[in-house]
Amino acid sequence: MKKEILVVEDDPQMHDIYRDMLGEQQFNLTVTDEPLRALQMIQRKEKRFDLILLDILMKESLLDGRVFFVQLREALQDKTPVIVVSVLNEDQVGDLKQINNISFLHKPIKRQELLSEIRKTLF
């Protein structure tokens, strides 16, 4: 059975990139550019996801990003792993790193890097 991955990403160009990187693998991709829509899908259990790929911009609106992130974790009940992809560096990510079941990738990401992180998380 193909693994279900939810991609939350507000830059349409990145959708193409994720589709290219992950499309030919054993994954089913659901892509959305609206974080609130993603939250809704999870809360209403519209679909069961094996992994969330989160690429929301978290710069000066770090708080917003965090609020969303906390809500997302609650909805997931800590079970589903999350990979956060961003241009933030290690110290900017800060204490988010200490949360269970979450890993970080720094943009620009390489296809191999993304695949191995996903495999490590899923299998």
Place this chain on the structure above:
Amino acid sequence: MNICLKKGDDTMKEFGESRYPVTERRLVSDLIRYTLVQKEAEETLKARTERIIRLQTALLGLAKENYTTREEAFRKITETDAKTLSVKRVSIWFFTEDRSEIVCEDLYILDRNSHEKGIRLQAEKYPNYFKALEESRTVAADDAQQDPRTSEFTLDYLKPLGITSMMDVSIWHQGKLVGIVCHEHVGPKRQWQPEEQDFVGSISDMVSLALESSERQSAEERFRLMAQATNDAVWDWNLVTNGVWWNEGVRSLFGYTEEEIGPEATWWYEHIHPEEKERVVEGIHRLIESDGRFWSDEYRFARADGSYAHVYDRGYVICDEERKPVRMIGAMMDITERKLLEKMKDDLFRDAAHELRTPYAMIQMGLDLMERGFRQNNRRKIFTGKKIIGINVDRLEHDVENLLDIFKLEAGVQQTKEETLTVAANGFFKEALRLYQPQIQEKKLKLELKIRRGLPPLRIPRTDLLRAFRNVLDNAVKFTDRGSITVFVRKQENFAAIHVQDTGRGIRKEDLGRVFEKFFKASAGVQGVGLGLPIAKLLVEKAGGRIAVHSGGLGRGTEVTLFVPLAERKLVAKGREAA
């Protein structure tokens, strides 16, 4: 004395013819002589005492005076001096800064009861005179024209003015000979009495005192003027009474009234930010107690409206003769603006780093995508990769351009002279909008351009208008996902009103006032550095125009209007031809 002796001789004669024997006669004459000498001495003493009392009274009168200016003090001194000593001319002279000349600051002429000033004498012509003044406080020359100390003046000065006797006394100030008080007697030569010489010594002391007091007054005046001129809050703290004087600055900077401030230092303590109060107050007291002189600190200080200003405060401790700190003078500078700028700069670097990193990352990933496309011979991947690279190279260029623009505009760097200073509306807007065609097509937006006929050319450098317009249009395209963008240009009084309307996300009411702030972004998660509107504003304002923004609220679209001055009539005709 002469008179006395003569009198004695007469008396002797009278007694010489008497019937007393010689020895007795001698005894009597000795007795009489003794009595006469005694009487004479008594008379002299009486006269002297009276003179001394008169001199002392004059000095006391001078000491009691309260002068407002140096000039007034000197006039009073010369006048009193001349009248008390019955000297025809009394004058006060001072050396020039380079000591090459002495200048008369006040001359009182007794029989005319008038003052003069301004006479100058070259110091090098009278070496003996100044040497004498350096050596002894007073130069009393009964025969001024012959006396070697004063004879240098005879030809040029004494003879023409008929001066026969001179008594001059040096004025000392801060350990230096700075001037002279001159007494010039006209008529028969005069013998200067010791008490008169003492008197002029005291007169010279009075002059020194007046000098000191006027210097202190002008220093106070300078301080007062400086305190008035500065924007800082200047304070003068009496460490003995704990009283504080503030200048006007403290009221204008922080918005308090005089009554609110009060005369006590505690007012200052109480308005320091609670988190910093202890540190600041302890710091200043530690400095005072440790015999320090200079103090400075940075802290937050409460304004009357309850907000806090960032201040840089510095002060200087003043001690009394026993080196005990008695007073502290200082000034508080409001550095809120500077702090804000510093923070903005930090934000800029953080945001700029982030903003530039994003397109860079996209380019990198676009390249990877293209590379895989080539390997797999997948034309779609090559095309997508190329598109991603293209978009992000543009974005990088645009961001870097905007960052440089804002730096230049803020620093007031003049642009290179523009080839055209007026812009014909028609061609310009069509051409500018062509650049957005791909993005608008991709988003499936409707784009409309309406320009009122007969619009005169716009008076603004072409590249400035292009940059301003593009920054506004960038936002419209960026924030509009469906619907339309309309550019409508019309004449409004002496301005071209360029309306850019969109049906996009709109702006929240509370954010409307902030859209021209640098690095302000009304919606998170949107590309760009947050400089578009501030740059557009600076550019149209530079041309003498302005910018306005309206929005019905979130989801209700935005309208940005650039008001650009129109060219004058003469230029209008030319502009039409050009168009």
